[in-house]
Amino acid sequence: MEHRTSNALSRELGDALRRxxxxxxxxxxxxxxxxxxxxxxxxxLETGTRGTSTDDIxxxxxxxxAEPDIYEHIMALAHEPPSGYYTRPHDVAMPDSLRMLIMHxxxxxxxxxxETIVVPGLLQTADYARxxxxxGPEVDQAVVDRMIRQGVLDKPLAPRCRFYIYEAVLHRVIGGPQVMYEQMLQLLFRGGVYLIPFTATLPRSLNSPFTYMTYADHFPITYVECGAASLFLDTFEATRAYQQSCNDLARVALSEEQSRSVFAKWADRFDRLREAAGATKDEVA
Structure with a gap:
């Protein structure tokens, strides 16, 4: 694999070599x-900014x-062509152990x-994620991994984050009123969360969820989760398209203050639903 500038693949390879x-x-x-x-x-080599031969690797x-499985993984990365489109498998709804995602x-x-149907992974409460x-036996560890991954939001020099959530996410009840109440509070108090209402006219660029990440020293990356696999894009064409998508998000979303008001109303709604459910259980008992 020969490349003289950093890209998503060379950084993934460098990270694997360093570890x-x-x-x-x-x-x-x-x-x-x-x-x-x-x-x-x-x-x-370990930061992905130097081209080298597969023989050197x-x-x-x-x-x-290195252990055989580590050797095979690294050599597979070394032989993968730098196409700008990189697919990485993972369990369904569990991308949190995906090293390429966490690193970037x-x-x-x-x-x-x-996101269009679920709360973004970086904002999910543990109960919502679960x-x-x-x-399944793997779920507890997956939830722990997701909570650890969220530490990126609170680290020193944390990335500037904006989360855009389509209104359908609020209507989809995950785990019951108690779970949804706590999740609404998370959206309400985290900051940087914007709601896209049903009344907004969505352009085609917003038909599917995505995450767009920028960097100080290299080209942006777009991450798209697809069930049991994820796609990482860092081509010029993809970057330009998703830059436009980000502009479209800012155009159709409510303001942060308006979004908070909606989240507060939904928190109140789920609060009343959980109290009603608790009262019903008491009556049955």
């Missing part, structure tokens, strides 16, 4: 001496004696997220 090297617990100075590499070459992961969220300067994911 493999750290897991090997081999001193960097020793590694560089044995490979005959400069510190700059290794640093640029194989030499590095072989030298640190952590690096982002700004994040614009648009109800959305269903049941």
């Amino acid at each position: 493999a090297r750290r897991d090997a617990q081999l001193k960097t100075a020793t590694l560089l001496a044995e490979l005959g590499w400069s510190p700059g070459k290794l640093s640029k 194989a030499r590095l992961v072989g030298h640190i004696r 969220e952590q690096m982002a300067k700004s994040i614009r997220s648009y 109800a959305l994911m269903g049941e």
Whole structure:
């Protein structure tokens, strides 16, 4: 794989190499001496800003004696062409262990997220996420992963985030009134959350959810989740199209203050529904 500028794939490869090297617990100075590499070459390789040959990559992961599955994963990335369209599989509704997503969220300067039927993953409460994911032994860990992933919102120098939610999300009851009440409070108090009402005329650019991330030092990335797989886009054409989508979102959404007012009304509605449900249970008892 040859590339002279950073792209989504080279950064994913660099991240995988860095983690493999750290897991090997081999001193960097020793590694560089044995490979005959400069510190700059290794640093640029691990940050995805230096082109290198697959032979060099194989030499590095072989030298640190990476586990076979790690070796195969890294070499698969090394041989993947830098097409600008990268598909990564994951369990349905559980992209939180997707390293490529987490890495680029952590690096982002700004994040614009648009959802049409569910609350964005970075804003979900634990109970909402659990109800959305269903049941199974893997769900508890997936919820933990999602909560950890949300730490990006509160870290020092956190990305500037705007979340756009279509009104249908509020009508879709996930987990019952109690869960929805707490989720509405989350939307109300988090900040940077904008509602797109049913009355808005949506352009074709807003037919599907997406997340658009910008960076200080490299090209923007668009993330699109598709059931059991996700797509990462960093071509010029995709970037230009999703920049327009972000402009369209800002145009059709309510203001932040208007959005908060709607979230407050829905929180009150679900609060009354949960109280009514509690009263009914007391009467039956």
